[in-house]
Amino acid sequence: MAKLPLYAAGFMAPFAILLIAAAAEDTALLKQAQGIFQPLPKDMATAEFPITRERVELGRSLFFDPRLTIDASMSCSSCHQPAFYGTDALPKPTGVKQRPHPRHVPTNLNAGTSFVIHWRGDRTNLEDQVFQALTSPITSGQPDEKAVFDRLARIPGYPPLFKAAFPDDPQPITLRNIATAIGAYERTLVTPSPFDAYLAGNQEALPPTAKAGLEKFINTGCVACHNGVGIGGGMYQKFGVVEDYWKATGSDPIDKGRFDVTKDPDDLYVFRVASLRNVAMTPPYFHDGSVATLPDAVKVMARVQLGVRLNDADTGDIVAFLQSLTGELPANFATAPVLPSGFVVPAK
């Protein structure tokens, strides 16, 4: 600041008071945020699913290896692409043999923070998701688990990696162990963001627009569902609480959500609440990728969940907050591993 003549001090006192009041408000917002959200842990290991170096190394190779699928054309990373923050930039992906997937790809980054996996919660955890994907007709196309094992056993580099990761198993190449290894790898994929630094107490980590957006995100009621460590991912919720969702999204067909899993009328149009971490990097949005841009997605949510019509300015602030949830890509995800060499003739 330039030097000011003394008489200016009196003139500026009211501004100083305003600044102090603003600082107090900022601190109140931080405290409020700390009560609603939690920063990311350093990984997502649990007592049931511990992380070992050997399992992560094996899981990382398997994650990037297309040779597990029927025509050796797709890997986990075909849909969960590093270049798109673990998504594929499509409304809905296409699986092996041009078979369509029914729903949009959720990112695998920080996915271990979710209480269940998949839009309808029909996978209990990361390992269950992998386990079922390995013989899914859309994701894998393999007829049975034996076909998967045959592939791996014929790539000379893999059996030693399995042995190292599961030293107590006489036959370590099993669907369960593949799932455990890929799960262990995925449990390392956390993306701490400016918002985590903010939650840790660094008020400078967020620009003023993001703080304004955070306040609006809280006061509009978004945090009723989008809270906790994932800023979402902690509960089920009906999509379209105050208005049918498809009227705002243009969705076609209309997905009944968890109802199709449980047949419970209370689950009609119910989905797992999505984590908003890295949401700015993963368009398009919702279970069917029906909305292309983040501002539109924010407006749809406010409208159909909370009955609020957000204007462009408030939407922009909330988007600025959501952008503060973008973290850096983990190095062991951004960089592809060199896969065990050795060719396997794909099934016709």
Add this chain to the structure above:
Amino acid sequence: MAKLPLYAAGFMAPFAILLIAAAAEDTALLKQAQGIFQPLPKDMATAEFPITRERVELGRSLFFDPRLTIDASMSCSSCHQPAFYGTDALPKPTGVKQRPHPRHVPTNLNAGTSFVIHWRGDRTNLEDQVFQALTSPITSGQPDEKAVFDRLARIPGYPPLFKAAFPDDPQPITLRNIATAIGAYERTLVTPSPFDAYLAGNQEALPPTAKAGLEKFINTGCVACHNGVGIGGGMYQKFGVVEDYWKATGSDPIDKGRFDVTKDPDDLYVFRVASLRNVAMTPPYFHDGSVATLPDAVKVMARVQLGVRLNDADTGDIVAFLQSLTGELPANFATAPVLPSGFVVPAK
């Protein structure tokens, strides 16, 4: 070495002479190799195709971006996967909409060292390959160049990258510029190997088996075609000089090679000689991926090109030499870029 009594010196003198003779032989081999091969340059820029930082940055994003293709499902990196050293581990890849490619994927690593591109030499250089791929019905599926431009223009991050890479062009988004940018990126992808260190004079860079293999590689006659900076990639040659190639490879169908391009009977079964850099990392082998392992590929080549039946020991030595051609993956290839965000609805 442990201390020896004096009388042992007389006993060891003949061994010392042998060691000196072996060292002289080693040096002779190095000199011979230096006359046949050249080490990799630091990049593959030419006067016609210079490299700029901005073009490489744009080209790298385009290389990894699937949104250029008709269903936004495949990028250059779908076939040229970092995890497989710029190949896809398949005999022949499948393009968009399950359309089969006619030939095996050659690696894009060091590809700028080849005198022409593609197995039949029907692409004059890297930029020509990209240019033609952008509207190929198999590789891209896009109906015309306008469809490609529309995609790029609708991803907000791209127009500024084009402007920076081609500042003098009023309309920088052109097929020619896309090809130039991806070409510039590919011209940075060199993989210096232990063999390059050896050619530079470091005799310790190769283990003894690799040196024995190098000697056999030279004396068997492989170097008639596999020479120069690419250890291949510098000429055309008939596949099957002394014996029809398909009798050794089991190829079906029988590819007539360059004859189908030129209709010249002299070009029957003629292909561009493949570069052997990183060959140990890129099974399966040949224009149709008909041979699964490197030892088998070495035996096939000796048999059909040179009329030599290599035994397992000599084959093993040559494979050890070929393994010394494996370099480290370039960091800007191993690590996927974060792509400009912004979703584009794919064509149906």
